[in-house]
Amino acid sequence: MSAPVIDFWFEFASTYSYPAATRISALAADAGVAMRWRPFLLGPIFKARGWDTSPFNLYADKGRYMWRDLERLCIELRLPFRRPEPFPQSSLLAARVALVGLDDGWGEDFSRRVFHAEFGEGRRIDEQAVIADVLSGLGAAAEQVFARAQCDDIKARLRRQTEQAQRLGVFGAPSFVTADGELFWGNDRLEQALRWAKAGAIERRAS
Amino acid sequence: MSAPVIDFWFEFASTYSYPAATRISALAADAGVAMRWRPFLLGPIFKARGWDTSPFNLYADKGRYMWRDLERLCIELRLPFRRPEPFPQSSLLAARVALVGLDDGWGEDFSRRVFHAEFGEGRRIDEQAVIADVLSGLGAAAEQVFARAQCDDIKARLRRQTEQAQRLGVFGAPSFVTADGELFWGNDRLEQALRWAKAGAIERRAS
Numbered sequence: 001m002s003a004p005v006i007d008f009w010f011e012f013a014s015t016y017s018y019p020a021a022t023r024i025s026a027l028a029a030d031a032g033v034a035m036r037w038r039p040f041l042l043g044p045i046f047k048a049r050g051w052d053t054s055p056f057n058l059y060a061d062k063g064r065y066m067w068r069d070l071e072r073l074c075i076e077l078r079l080p081f082r083r084p085e086p087f088p089q090s091s092l093l094a095a096r097v098a099l100v101g102l103d104d105g106w107g108e109d110f111s112r113r114v115f116h117a118e119f120g121e122g123r124r125i126d127e128q129a130v131i132a133d134v135l136s137g138l139g140a141a142a143e144q145v146f147a148r149a150q151c152d153d154i155k156a157r158l159r160r161q162t163e164q165a166q167r168l169g170v171f172g173a174p175s176f177v178t179a180d181g182e183l184f185w186g187n188d189r190l191e192q193a194l195r196w197a198k199a200g201a202i203e204r205r206a207s
Numbered sequence: 208m209s210a211p212v213i214d215f216w217f218e219f220a221s222t223y224s225y226p227a228a229t230r231i232s233a234l235a236a237d238a239g240v241a242m243r244w245r246p247f248l249l250g251p252i253f254k255a256r257g258w259d260t261s262p263f264n265l266y267a268d269k270g271r272y273m274w275r276d277l278e279r280l281c282i283e284l285r286l287p288f289r290r291p292e293p294f295p296q297s298s299l300l301a302a303r304v305a306l307v308g309l310d311d312g313w314g315e316d317f318s319r320r321v322f323h324a325e326f327g328e329g330r331r332i333d334e335q336a337v338i339a340d341v342l343s344g345l346g347a348a349a350e351q352v353f354a355r356a357q358c359d360d361i362k363a364r365l366r367r368q369t370e371q372a373q374r375l376g377v378f379g380a381p382s383f384v385t386a387d388g389e390l391f392w393g394n395d396r397l398e399q400a401l402r403w404a405k406a407g408a409i410e411r412r413a414s
Contacts, residue, residue, distance in 0.1 A: 171268040
């Protein structure tokens with residue numbers, strides 16, 4: 001019997017993807033759920049709504065609240081927090097590199113480290129040097145990885161993933177989509193998504 | 208030693224205020240926190256953002272998600288759920304009546320019943336007959352209550368409460384504001400707000 005599967009849609013520029021990426025592996029293991037990490041870009045999805053930046057920048061009150069909420073959340077989770085400037089940062093390079101890493105088996109670790117650099121240390125993940133730093137921490141050959149990350153195959157895959165996310169109804173990050181198509185949005189819905197996936201698996205086993 | 212206090216800012220047109228209003232009293236009692244029920248109107252706050260309706264109507268993908276999320280939440284909480292039409296409904300009358308009821312000691316019960324009528328039974332709370340129904344269920348004299356709800360004092364108080372909410376940084380409902388000014392937004396932040404208020408009370412006692 002195979003484990004239930006959840007697609008974990010995340011975006012490196014998304015603040016709440018940071019706690020989600022940090023928490024998800026242990027929670028999924030406890031629940032017996034397999035997690036498929038799916039980087040994508042929110043930019044094109046926001047653009048389709050008529051937004052040219054993060055809604056946290058467009059709506060100042062919501063933005064102020066989000067930063068404080070994230071800070072409190074990081075305190076509760078004992079995660080380091082440092083607000084990055086500027087926000088949001090281009091996540092295109094990080095997302096492409098993550099796709100290479102997910103092929104090679106170091107993609108989840110890479111993604112967690114990128115979120116940590118960005119929101120735990122306030123570093124600029126839109127700078128190739130910062131991504132190279134993260135890669136050397138993993139023992140990956142940065143130059144070779146960058147060459148692969150810029151090839152047409154990876155570029156096209158990231159575009160397709162983003163289009164797929166949009167078709168699934170994803171409009172923010174992090175989002176969790178179960179095998180039966182249920183969408184859960186936000187770090188605070190992670191546990192519920194796991195319960196849903198588990199309950200579905202039990203139902204399928206019983207029938 | 209007095210109990211820590213949280214202001215519970217809610218709006219009768221707000222979907223997530225329904226589960227929050229239903230859950231809040233038992234959770235607050237368990238936590239030893241006093242809850243001050245503060246009805247307000249989101250309309251003027253949304254208008255200041257340039258929105259003439261709920262963001263769930265302005266952004267179709269977010270709206271679709273919210274209704275499904277609310278439905279799932281109600282299943283988990285064993286709350287009845289029926290999507291009201293139209294959405295959102297004018298909550299002006301209900302909010303004014305709630306202020307009268309909070310003066311008279313039946314405001315919390317009234318508010319829970321209004322949410323139940325609206326999102327549990329799909330009734331129209333913008334109709335005076337529906338509010339009158341709720342009032343008779345409470346044994347309150349509807350005609351007298353309506354007369355008081357339409358007096359200048361109550362009208363002005365609702366306006367002032369809405370302005371106060373806005374000054375506190377409230378931009379959505381439900382919101383919870385602790386005595387030290389911390390803002391928590393959303394039904395899913397209720398437990399965290401209670402933890403915050405309790406921890407602050409322990410700190411003050413220790414010092």
